[in-house]
Amino acid sequence: MNLDAKAPAGPVEQKWEKHRFELKLVNPANKRKYTVIMVGSGLAGAGGAAALAELGYVVKCFCYQDSPRRAHSIAAQGGINAAKNYRNDGDSVFRLYHDTIKGGDFRSREANVYRLAEISVNIIDQCVALGVPFAREYGGLLDNRSFGGAQVSRTFYARGQTGQQLLLGAYQALERQIGFGQVQMFARHEMLELVVIEGRARGIVVRDMVTGEIETHLADAVCLATGGYGNVFHLSTNAKGCNATAIWRAYKRGAGFANPCYTQIHPTCIPVSGEHQSKLTLMSESLRNDARVWVPKKKEDLGKVARSISEVDRDYYLERLYPSYGNLAPRDIASRAAKRVCDDGRGVGPGGRGVYLDFADAIARLGEDAIRDKYGNLFEMYERITAENPYQAPMRIYPAMHYTMGGLWVDYNLMSTIPGLFVLGEANFSDHGANRLGASALMQGLADGYFIIPYTISNYLAGVKPGAPSMDHPDVRQAQQAVKDRIHKLLAIRGKRSPSSFHRELGRVLWEYCGMARNRPGLGLALHRIPELREEFWKNLNVTGDSAELNQALEAAGRVADFLELGELICRDALAREESCGGHFREEYQTPDGEARRDDERFCHVAVWEQTGEGREPARHVEPLTFETMHLATRSYK
Numbered sequence: 001m002n003l004d005a006k007a008p009a010g011p012v013e014q015k016w017e018k019h020r021f022e023l024k025l026v027n028p029a030n031k032r033k034y035t036v037i038m039v040g041s042g043l044a045g046a047g048g049a050a051a052l053a054e055l056g057y058v059v060k061c062f063c064y065q066d067s068p069r070r071a072h073s074i075a076a077q078g079g080i081n082a083a084k085n086y087r088n089d090g091d092s093v094f095r096l097y098h099d100t101i102k103g104g105d106f107r108s109r110e111a112n113v114y115r116l117a118e119i120s121v122n123i124i125d126q127c128v129a130l131g132v133p134f135a136r137e138y139g140g141l142l143d144n145r146s147f148g149g150a151q152v153s154r155t156f157y158a159r160g161q162t163g164q165q166l167l168l169g170a171y172q173a174l175e176r177q178i179g180f181g182q183v184q185m186f187a188r189h190e191m192l193e194l195v196v197i198e199g200r201a202r203g204i205v206v207r208d209m210v211t212g213e214i215e216t217h218l219a220d221a222v223c224l225a226t227g228g229y230g231n232v233f234h235l236s237t238n239a240k241g242c243n244a245t246a247i248w249r250a251y252k253r254g255a256g257f258a259n260p261c262y263t264q265i266h267p268t269c270i271p272v273s274g275e276h277q278s279k280l281t282l283m284s285e286s287l288r289n290d291a292r293v294w295v296p297k298k299k300e301d302l303g304k305v306a307r308s309i310s311e312v313d314r315d316y317y318l319e320r321l322y323p324s325y326g327n328l329a330p331r332d333i334a335s336r337a338a339k340r341v342c343d344d345g346r347g348v349g350p351g352g353r354g355v356y357l358d359f360a361d362a363i364a365r366l367g368e369d370a371i372r373d374k375y376g377n378l379f380e381m382y383e384r385i386t387a388e389n390p391y392q393a394p395m396r397i398y399p400a401m402h403y404t405m406g407g408l409w410v411d412y413n414l415m416s417t418i419p420g421l422f423v424l425g426e427a428n429f430s431d432h433g434a435n436r437l438g439a440s441a442l443m444q445g446l447a448d449g450y451f452i453i454p455y456t457i458s459n460y461l462a463g464v465k466p467g468a469p470s471m472d473h474p475d476v477r478q479a480q481q482a483v484k485d486r487i488h489k490l491l492a493i494r495g496k497r498s499p500s501s502f503h504r505e506l507g508r509v510l511w512e513y514c515g516m517a518r519n520r521p522g523l524g525l526a527l528h529r530i531p532e533l534r535e536e537f538w539k540n541l542n543v544t545g546d547s548a549e550l551n552q553a554l555e556a557a558g559r560v561a562d563f564l565e566l567g568e569l570i571c572r573d574a575l576a577r578e579e580s581c582g583g584h585f586r587e588e589y590q591t592p593d594g595e596a597r598r599d600d601e602r603f604c605h606v607a608v609w610e611q612t613g614e615g616r617e618p619a620r621h622v623e624p625l626t627f628e629t630m631h632l633a634t635r636s637y638k
């Protein structure tokens with residue numbers, strides 16, 4: 001597997017500028033001869049589709065929701081980072097780059113991270129130009145707040161609805177191009193297969209989710225902007241529909257899958273409330289700007305009303321353990337700290353799996369109205385779900401599965417190991433290393449879509465002759481048949497268990513053995529149990545209904561089938577990485593005070609998995625990581 005990252009040589013701050021100059025261009029009159037498929041209409045996909053259409057390429061955009069505007073990006077709450085330094089508090093492109101490399105525990109590609117920080121400033125201008133209503137200060141300037149892992153305020157936001165506002169901006173740019181006829185939009189279409197011809201990505205096979213019809217679309221290049229795979233854990237903060245099918249199909253066709261075990265567990269979510277829950281709710285990290293996280297010091301106080309516990313009997317453990325970052329410690333660190341105090345028997349709420357997120361001090365200092373202005377919709381959401389009023393009692397929160405730093409491997413041009421297959425946004429293995437900093441996913445998705453893919457895809461297209469292959473090509477027919485056979489197989493089992501019962505069980509195994517803490521025996525158990533579960537799936541699954549109709553059971557079955565394979569790869573990757581870094585915490589590799597212990601000698605690399613055939617073990621390859629500008633250092637937030 002060729003893992004040439006194609007990161008340009010030269011000083012880090014000149015790499016992107018130089019690279020952009022060296023990339024080949026497509027003559028404006030020739031652009032309309034090329035067709036690009038964009039799977040996904042979230043920030044990465046909608047931004048990318050609009051930008052490519054604006055350039056003159058013919059774009060076909062796909063999503064499984066009923067409207068591109070419902071892509072999961074709409075759920076993002078807290079904000080988007082950019083090194084604008086509006087606050088004059090010491091921010092810079094270099095500091096954002098530094099914070100991101102450190103936040104990711106030195107497991108990301110330096111050149112990509114610097115480019116991301118550099119582009120961040122353009123993103124805000126682009127979004128403002130599109131009409132995104134970012135929060136403003138009294139004087140009219142854009143406001144900022146802080147997010148974890150940073151000591152500056154660089155997060156732009158629109159109350160607790162940043163994703164929604166950003167997506168409306170991207171959606172309008174996309175709609176404009178749909179109006180011009182430059183983008184053809186296919187909502188309610190699910191990509192189920194990638195078409196690869198003579199080693200190049202040339203198209204996709206999709207199912208019309210309303211009629212069940214199987215369609216094939218061919219093009220000159222394919223982009224996947226299909227989001228993260230966090231729902232492999234069943235319970236997560238992701239929308240129910242989020243899935244891994246598009247990237248998993250690409251993996252099965254030869255695309256390398258990088259760092260699947262790098263998954264992010266977010267510290268501030270509403271705790272699990274019961275057995276039959278199918279979704280968890282995030283309470284944005286932005287709340288940690290004004291709230292203090294604590295648990296009682298003494299177990300005897302656990303039954304007491306929170307506000308009746310005196311100040312001296314509270315353990316503000318993040319402030320105690322990480323005095324310089326306090327409640328704004330990065331997510332992986334804050335999540336593990338919550339787990340530790342709960343393991344210690346000091347967790348609050350039913351089952352003892354919760355910690356307090358308390359606004360009492362901020363309300364006393366700023367007044368309830370100021371807090372309502374900033375976080376009103378989040379408070380309302382919390383109250384609707386828990387029936388507790390967070391203005392009067394602290395919120396109860398617990399870590400939950402949230403984001404995936406792993407994904408399809410891409411080079412500096414965002415191209416996967418399959419020529420012509422580009423991967424954008426959360427779907428690629430990303431610039432975040434082993435842990436993503438809050439408010440950096442929206443930044444990355446928009447950087448990929450608006451600012452990177454337009455240049456890098458042109459470089460690729462300039463080197464290939466335009467024109468779709470024949471629908472009769474044997475590889476096209478094979479891909480179509482593979483989709484039909486798979487659907488038939490799922491429907492023909494007629495067993496006893498629903499897709500969601502398998503999904504729930506897979507999620508439990510992953511959460512237990514490959515969640516916030518991992519160890520060799522646990523991963524061994526998971527690697528034994530998941531194949532058993534998969535075997536049972538293919539013998540005992542029950543999919544009701546038919547294929548020629550709207551069939552959510554069939555949709556779920558296909559996605560769970562892929563999760564059952566991906567779940568195993570996640571555990572395999574976690575087992576192979578014999579170190580702790582970022583969100584990947586192997587209990588065998590920790591410092592005496594319980595922090596992650598990296599092994600730079602053996603593991604300073606991206607692990608990339610290659611499918612080697614049905615029933616065979618995948619091969620592990622590596623892309624070494626080198627740091628020319630920053631130096632490998634132990635990550636500390638104390």
Ligand SMILES: Cc1cc2nc3c(=O)[nH]c(=O)nc-3n(C[C@H](O)[C@H](O)[C@H](O)COP(=O)(O)OP(=O)(O)OC[C@H]3O[C@@H](n4cnc5c(N)ncnc54)[C@H](O)[C@@H]3O)c2cc1C
Nearest residue numbers: 040041042044064073077078079191227425426439441442
């Ligand atoms: C609750 C929540 C809050 C968050 N808040 C923040 C925040 O404040 N700041 C921040 O930076 N990040 C935040 N994130 C993370 C961020 O929202 C996501 O990482 C980001 O929006 C992903 O964007 P995307 O474009 O890559 O994918 P998505 O927005 O997930 O879009 C995926 C698209 O792909 C399509 N798709 C997927 N599979 C298929 C298929 N097989 N066939 C056809 N179409 C397909 C979908 O229909 C959709 O259009 C949050 C995440 C969650 C879950």
